[in-house]
Amino acid sequence: MKDVTLKHRRAGFALDAEFDLHGARVTALFGPSGAGKSTIIAAIAGLLRPDRGRITIAGETVFDSQSGISVPPRARRIGVMFQDLRLFPHLSVEANLFYGWRRAASRPPRETADEVVELLGLSQLLKRKPQVLSGGERSRVALGRALLMGPRALLLDEPLASLDAARKAEILPYLERIVRETRIPMLYVSHALDEIARLADHIVLLNHGRVVAEGPVFDVTSRLDLFAGTQLIPGTVLPASVLRHDEALGLSEIVAGGEVLVVPRVAQSPGGEIRIRIDAEDIMLSLSRLDAVSANNVLPAFIADIRESGAHADVQLQVAGARLVARITRRSLQRLGLSPGQPVFAVIKSVTVGGREG
């Protein structure tokens, strides 16, 4: 039986989902708005009682409609970082951070708690009220508050959705550090592939209240069928390792999927593991090897599969040891006469480097 099995029906919406949480890993709950992500989070946190189902978190069943188990939220020890943060406006940053910590039976020692506060860069803000903080600082307080209660699992409900790109870039490294340095299983809800590409090990893709696909992030992102019914833009996430740096040009060579790619200088030293993301819209296809082109990365590939929808076509490419997805227009598809099995060259306009290792 899966860790989470939920059936819930409300006017105009039916949730029927089941998936596993994979121990101490980051599982991304990914899907467009209205797919049922928030309902799942609320049910796991104990804030919504599903019609039927079973929820097992870190080995303990917190809800089971069959045997009548429903642990109240305060006894579940599941930390939640809400999309709207829900900081207590009348309490200082410090009182907010330690609200759960003070009430937790199995809380981390005070020194560890202080380290988390330090790690989140909040040590200087403890006496302030949440409403005088910046958006990014508030997000960090919400994250810290959920962490300090010593949760068995952490639910992050679109933690970056309300932030602009600059604030997002400010928070992501903190999240990555938390993922690296704690062993708390996390369920990360998002409809932004870039966040998931950087953080998640495992993806559960939801659409219309159902699990459409589930699997390791590197497998799921290169599949074509997943994104068909959604408004999401596909993009492939790949593990990579650093080969060497070219200090003169400010570049690094990395190996991903058996091919060498040139990317802007990365922080990791040679041999270091990184993660890259190549968005489907950043890959052009060419029938001949383009030498006179500004893109640094042109890879020989075979077309594995094609899926057409609307004005565009998603083309799955087999490149050495990896699969990539390219999104082109259907007009281009016809003009080039592309079909499965055909050799092409993938002109990669941009590679996003970042996120957790491996």
Place this chain on the structure above:
Amino acid sequence: MGGILTAAEWQALLLSLRVALAAVVFDLPFAFAAALLLARCRFPGKWLVDGFIHLPLVLPPVALGYLLLISLGTRAPLGAFLLANFGIRFVFSWTGAALASAILTFPFQVRAIRLSLESQEAGLSEAAGTLGAGPLDRLFTLHLPLAAPGILAGVITAFAACLGEFGAIITFVSNIPGETRTIPLAIYTAIQSPGGETAAARLAAISILLALAGLVLADTAGRRARASIGR
């Protein structure tokens, strides 16, 4: 005490303040409980409870004073019982004036506190729940402090209303200088006595100044309370 005010004026002023303060403080815990009941609970007959709590708003104060007199007078069963067993006497005493004021201004406190409880986001309570706080815990660490502006508004409105109370006091506890003669009663007495127009005018001026001071205080305190909860 001398200066600008006469001894009788001081007496009336201090008595008014004492009666209003006692009434407001006495009311507060009950008003909070009633507001919590109305804001958070659903039960059959709620409309009846709601109506009963608001009854003093529409009840003629003189009628209330009469009801209090016939139930708490020293010869009435309840009044006699309180006097014999606890030594509590309301009639012809400032405590009776405070009790009448407390009943009449109870709805003001309940309404203001109820509004501030109802405007609290349910999400905060949910968040506190996931952080391990039970219902009572949340009441004291979340709902009560967040209701502070409402409590303050209710208390100040009720206090101001107490200062103006007349009918119930004069009916229930009479018009005794130094004991039950608050400012409104003193104004009434001055008007009734020949040549008392100046005294009445002075007392009316005191009332107005008191009301103005109350408004300023309410505004400052309200702004501070709202700032403390980030509104």
